[in-house]
Amino acid sequence: MREIPLDATAVVTGGTSGIGLATAELLLEQGARVAICGRSQSRLAEAVNHLHAQVPQARERLFARTCDVLEAAEMAQFAAETEKALGRISILVNNAGQGRVSTFADTTDEAWTEELHLKFFSILNPTRACLPQLEASGSGAIVCVNSLLASQPEPHMVATSAARAGIKNLVRSMATEFAPKGVRVNGILVGLIESGQWRRRFEAREDRSQSWEQWSGALAAKKSIPLGRLGHPAEAARAIVFLATPMSSYTTGSHIDVSGGLSRHA
Known part of the structure; x- marks a missing residue:
């Protein structure tokens, strides 16, 4: 995986644990500069310590700040600080958001609003903040971490399933719109990780x-x-890094299934 240019700068939202942390680690190992963010200062510090221990040679290539991706102003500031610290952003990994367990019968209007807002704006705000830099890079790539629920909904996660399906559609729409600007957009569909x-x-x-x-x-x-x-977070991270780098330079608007065969769709 030495396809990543040494001067590539990647932003990984939700980079303090799980798939986000594993992705940040793999990107650092491959030579990229990496900026991670999260809402919790303590979890951010733990993530930084982990990355310093796992990839000690990358200390100068790691930037970390607290940031709520649902706050557009905070995300815009984080993108600007990342460019100043590490250089122009050319990779964005949108990896924020959790699942909500609820059926149609017990999902309130407030819960629907909260879930849809979380899923969409955790992608919209970072993308808007980073897009000018991604376009200027000449080879920008966005990868959205999504769930198999986007294609295979579960009745006990009705709101999350609906939101995930919308995100899958959004990836395709952004891929088509951003392609003339030199920015690729892809996603992964994860199962149980x-x-x-x-x-x-x-x-x-x-x-x-x-x-x-x-x-x-x-x-x-x-x-x-x-x-x-x-699945292991590192297995999802490998799919993300593939989509984020020139190894997938002719791929946009696509999704990689990372579900261990759980998907029932071709």
Whole structure:
């Protein structure tokens, strides 16, 4: 993966944990400059310490600031500070937003509004803030981290499923609009990926004799994941880095499935 130019600058939102942190780490390993942001100062500090430990040679290529991507002014300031610290942004990884468990019957109007706002503006604000730099770079790339729910909705996550489908459509629309400006837009559709949420559920398991491998394997079997396990954040990160770099220079408006075969769609 040495396709990343050494002077590439990448912004990774939600870069303090999970897929975002794994993506930042891989980008740093490949020689890119990386800016990460998150809302929690303590989690941001933990992420910085982790990245310094894992990629010690990249200390001067890492920039981190607290930022709420739902606040347009904060995101605009973060983009400007990133350019000043690391140089013009040429890669944007939109990776913010969690899932909401609710059915149609118990999702309130307020919950619908909150969920749709979170999913869309966690992409709209960073994209608007970084787009001028991405266009000026001559080879800009945007990657949106999305969920398999976009194509395979679940009735117990009705609002999130609907929002995710909208984001999949948005990726295609932006790809078409931005292509003449030299900016590619793609996404990934993730299935069940190891996360703090799943680890917390494991810690609360009833059968204390079960190891993580046994517990997560049983979960994968229950969910009918053909590969028989949950995905690792690093596996999603590899797909993101592929789409963000010249290795996918003729790809735009597309999605990579990272679900272990869970997808029922061709």
